[in-house]
Amino acid sequence: MIKADKTFIIKRCDLQALFDVVIARGYMPVGPTVREGVIVYDELRSVQDLPEGWTEDQDAGTYRLKRRDDSALFGFNNGPHSWKKYLFPPRSKLWEGKKTDDGGFTLKEAEDTQKPFAFIGVRSCDLHAIQVQDKVFMNEHHPDPLYAGRRDQALIIVVNCGQAAKTCFCTSMNTGPRAESGYDLSLTEILEGDDHYFVAEPGSAKGFSLLAEIPHTEAGGENITAAEKCTKRAVEQMGRKIDISDIKELLYRNYGNERWDELEKRCLACGNCTMACPTCFCSKVEDVTDLTGDHAERWREWDSCFTMDFSYIHGGSARKTVRSRYRQWLTHKLAAWLDQFGASGCVGCGRCITWCPVGIDLTEEVRLIRDSENQKDIANG
Ligand code: SF4
Ligand code: SF4
Structure with missing residues (x-):
């Protein structure tokens, strides 16, 4: 009002x-x-x-x-x-x-x-x-x-x-x-x-x-x-909607859902979604020196959880597959963020849907994960 x-x-x-x-x-x-x-x-x-x-x-x-x-x-x-x-x-x-x-x-x-x-x-x-x-x-x-x-x-x-x-x-x-x-x-x-x-x-x-x-x-x-x-x-x-009731529990329960395998086939791991997203905040730090070695600078740059290097720790990357990187992004955004900051990491702006070159839509992905559970419930009587 x-x-x-x-x-x-x-x-x-x-x-x-x-x-x-x-x-x-x-x-x-x-x-x-x-x-x-x-x-x-x-x-x-x-x-x-x-x-x-x-x-x-x-x-x-x-x-x-x-x-x-x-x-x-x-x-x-x-x-x-x-x-x-x-x-x-x-x-x-x-x-x-x-x-x-x-x-x-x-x-x-x-x-x-x-x-x-x-x-x-x-x-x-x-x-x-x-x-x-x-x-x-x-x-x-x-x-x-x-x-x-x-x-x-x-x-x-x-x-x-x-x-x-x-x-x-x-x-x-x-x-x-x-x-x-x-x-x-x-x-x-x-x-x-x-x-x-x-x-x-x-x-x-x-x-x-x-x-x-x-x-x-x-x-x-x-x-x-x-x-x-x-x-x-x-x-x-309003062009899309998403059911966020028990979203945290839904995503935490579905760590092994087959839908992540489908996303592995489609997602290019380009990171566009994270660059366009107004809430994504990950960054990396780069040091540069000039040719004389007398002058050095440290810079912070946007980074993305879709890159292999992002989860690199001694001995290799913790998230080697695109499947695990997409799951990390979506689960962090819609579930873990609630634990971490007491608020959702998604505000429904739609940018990640528009600017994904292969048109992956998080509202659809959540719906399909929810549907897959409902179908399992029906199958199990
Ligand atoms: S719809 Fe949500 S996840 Fe996608 S870009 Fe907007 S805030 Fe980020
Ligand atoms: S924009 Fe689309 S293809 Fe690129 S990383 Fe995000 S979900 Fe994958």
């Missing part, structure tokens, strides 16, 4: 003011823009950089950009990028060291010189994904300084979904399609005839102060109804 006492209207023609205020306050605005046939996240300078009039068709292993018949600015769903590329960059320097003239070695920790980010257009599932990564990178025992610094400073502007892709299943994971909290400002885009505006709800002091500098008016009952209809439409269009 949208609360009328803190709901406002920003007209489409005034949205540039949001960018101007964010930039004037020293943020780097990042958000959706069209590049090379997909909607990616990149630096935005103005409203003109948004994917106006674009949408996409998504399905297992399929993504096609296409034109809309209106001028919606956020009329699409998730693309291959997620906000983790800003908070937990694909590659980041940890430290560098130099030999000194007296034969010693100086070491300097890398400093983050990045301006604070303003994330424009965060979807509800991705807001939950950020909260999942917070548990990994901002836990009280081992906080990650790069992630924590960027996260603390980031401004989060949500855009509630008014449509869902065929690969979306946030309703099954209780993560969307409407954001309830955890943002600075939330927007719901409304297009009705010639009217084009955003229903705006500040969610923090920062959000209220931002809104104060953008032309706005109080929302009326009809605007709130329009925003609620928008959410309802996204719920009705």
Whole structure:
């Protein structure tokens, strides 16, 4: 239910003011823009950089950009990028060291010189994904300084979904399609005839102060109804669903299920699913030196549990087969994560389904594992 006492209207023609205020306050605005046939996240300078009039068709292993018949600015769903590329960059320097003239070695920790980010257009599932990564990178025992610094400073502007892709299943994971909290400002885009505006709800002091500098008016009952209809439409269009009741026990019980053998035949172990997933957090550390040997650097890079090296321990890899790697990924995401972090590692964004080159769909895999148990029950009377 949208609360009328803190709901406002920003007209489409005034949205540039949001960018101007964010930039004037020293943020780097990042958000959706069209590049090379997909909607990616990149630096935005103005409203003109948004994917106006674009949408996409998504399905297992399929993504096609296409034109809309209106001028919606956020009329699409998730693309291959997620906000983790800003908070937990694909590659980041940890430290560098130099030999000194007296034969010693100086070491300097890398400093983050990045301006604070303003994330424009965060979807509800991705807001939950950020909260999942917070548990990994901002836990009280081992906080990650790069992630924590960027996260603390980031401004989060949500855009509630008014449509869902065929690969979306946030309703099954209780993560969307409407954001309830955890943002600075939330927007719901409304297009009705010639009217084009955003229903705006500040969610923090920062959000209220931002809104104060953008032309706005109080929302009326009809605007709130329009925003609620928008959410309802996204719920009705939800392309996939997954039954997560007793999911942890289901997957733990099915360590030996034959379905993993089928996945061994299909999965390419390319790791696309882990790169596209907004919650996957694995990384490796690489040391590099220059040719003189006087200068060394240590870098952190995204890694994937689908690589052979990922589980390498003395004497070989613990997960030699693709079967065991897919099972590890799915079981960690949907089951072990609950034990480890008290939350699911999946927010139902659908990226791993769209960006899997062979169209492996985790919702289908869980359903088939569940069905195989039910069939066994029937066979055993
Ligand atoms: S596992 Fe797939 S659907 Fe779930 S959060 Fe990751 S990419 Fe999205
Ligand atoms: S499930 Fe798909 S995307 Fe993931 S590693 Fe296998 S082939 Fe690649």
